Amino acid sequence: MVRKKVMPATHWSTTPVARVLHPIQEFIHNSAAGGILLMIATILALLVANSPLADEYDAALHAYFTISLGPFEIRENVLHWINDGLMAIFFFLIGLEIKREVWVGELANPRAAVLPIAAAAGGVAVPALIYAALNLGGPGIGGWGIPMATDIAFALGLLALLGNRIPLGIKVFLTALAIVDDLMAVLVIALFYSGGISFTALGIGFAVLGLLLLANLLGIRTVLVYVLLGLVVWVAFLKSGVHATIAGVLVALTVPARTRIDPARFVERAGSLLHRFQTSPLEPTLMLTNEVQQSAVIELEEACEDVHAPLQKLEHSLHGWVQFGIIPIFAFANAGVPLAGATFTGPTSLVVLGIILGLVVGKPVGIIGASWLAIRSGAAALPPGASWRHVIGAGFLAGIGFTMALFIGSLAFGESELLDAAKMGILAASLIAGGIGFALLRGSSRQPIEVQDQPIDAHMQALEQDIS
Numbered sequence: 001m002v003r004k005k006v007m008p009a010t011h012w013s014t015t016p017v018a019r020v021l022h023p024i025q026e027f028i029h030n031s032a033a034g035g036i037l038l039m040i041a042t043i044l045a046l047l048v049a050n051s052p053l054a055d056e057y058d059a060a061l062h063a064y065f066t067i068s069l070g071p072f073e074i075r076e077n078v079l080h081w082i083n084d085g086l087m088a089i090f091f092f093l094i095g096l097e098i099k100r101e102v103w104v105g106e107l108a109n110p111r112a113a114v115l116p117i118a119a120a121a122g123g124v125a126v127p128a129l130i131y132a133a134l135n136l137g138g139p140g141i142g143g144w145g146i147p148m149a150t151d152i153a154f155a156l157g158l159l160a161l162l163g164n165r166i167p168l169g170i171k172v173f174l175t176a177l178a179i180v181d182d183l184m185a186v187l188v189i190a191l192f193y194s195g196g197i198s199f200t201a202l203g204i205g206f207a208v209l210g211l212l213l214l215a216n217l218l219g220i221r222t223v224l225v226y227v228l229l230g231l232v233v234w235v236a237f238l239k240s241g242v243h244a245t246i247a248g249v250l251v252a253l254t255v256p257a258r259t260r261i262d263p264a265r266f267v268e269r270a271g272s273l274l275h276r277f278q279t280s281p282l283e284p285t286l287m288l289t290n291e292v293q294q295s296a297v298i299e300l301e302e303a304c305e306d307v308h309a310p311l312q313k314l315e316h317s318l319h320g321w322v323q324f325g326i327i328p329i330f331a332f333a334n335a336g337v338p339l340a341g342a343t344f345t346g347p348t349s350l351v352v353l354g355i356i357l358g359l360v361v362g363k364p365v366g367i368i369g370a371s372w373l374a375i376r377s378g379a380a381a382l383p384p385g386a387s388w389r390h391v392i393g394a395g396f397l398a399g400i401g402f403t404m405a406l407f408i409g410s411l412a413f414g415e416s417e418l419l420d421a422a423k424m425g426i427l428a429a430s431l432i433a434g435g436i437g438f439a440l441l442r443g444s445s446r447q448p449i450e451v452q453d454q455p456i457d458a459h460m461q462a463l464e465q466d467i468s
Helices: 016-028 033-049 054-061 078-103 110-135 139-143 152-161 168-192 199-217 223-240 245-252 263-278 291-307 310-334 347-376 388-397 402-413 417-444 456-467
Strands: 064-069 072-077
Touching: 033 054, 033 152, 033 310, 033 402, 054 078, 064 078, 072 078, 078 168, 078 223, 078 245, 078 310, 078 402, 110 139, 110 168, 110 347, 139 347, 139 402, 139 417, 152 168, 152 388, 152 402, 152 417, 168 245, 168 388, 168 402, 199 223, 199 245, 223 245, 223 310, 263 291, 310 402, 347 388, 347 417, 388 417, 402 417
Parallel strands: none
Antiparallel strands: 064 072
């Protein structure tokens, strides 16, 4: 007798749509998926920008699109809508991540926070100094902020490809470092890449931010309130001269991070409601008319809402849209550089060289040096299960600047040949730094994890053998 294969009786295993979407869902939940999609978008941008479609690509990015409401209107080209509008959502997510890390994450513990903060500070200062030294007095000096930032999607995507061979402590360290790095980049954008300030518009923006803070203090947890008022803040900052993406970070900091009930009370309440639900017949058709079960389900939904912080809800909702939508769109719109006949001489060559040296040399040197000082002074310790080899590899991965570097480049140089040079430097540096970091971590993962207090010199000697 032939036995039929019995499939689990679940909704997802029986619907045709689910069978089609299942591979997509698995890809989305893969930690490396965001980095892979970002890489595909970048390659596509380069191919299109160097194909017969180059003129259409450029024309599409510079086509104007207007949103108007009565006498009020915002008119920007598509590229600016992406860089000022969609990227504000990206920065909003960064703000949520920063608040979460400071509230309950790696940065909430002062002792644990010292290492990523010190590493990020070194990884920001050294690349900027290298770039500035090369471009001092030249037209490219305005791009000193380009090699400062780390692309967390690419960096963590490469770490994910190495699987569990890399200590969890290094993944946490790199994530916290990238978040602090992003915060510093946001401050740089706000202070040095904004101009022509309209204090009236800025005052309106901060007044609405005050209303959002008041809403938080009053216990208003409706996400729509923060979204709608956040849009007003974004428009005010857009008109103020301070870059509109900064509004995203500031609005995120006003979103409530507290839950209404604690986990113990939620478990007690949920258990009581489930018990009440089970006292009635568990027939699907009867539930449509069973008031006891319906009220139990409604109260359980309210309990889930009370134990779920608005910050957590927004971060979870936006993560997929940002990782798989906004960032790839940004990359496709900004990474297209015409390569035919590209020659970099004089100021443009110094921009390219400054970015490459800043990300490939300055970033790891700053991170490793600052980490060594913090640990040597006793203010911090190596991440659990990690060695200096892992820290060095992570330092090179942090040299993948990409998304934030492209963004700062567009603010620094506008649409000029210096921007094209900056894009080439960013792409080349990210490829080199990412390749070195991946190779070092892959090599170190085959080695026993060294004792944490082993001198860094011993690890450098071992690394020289790996590289050779």
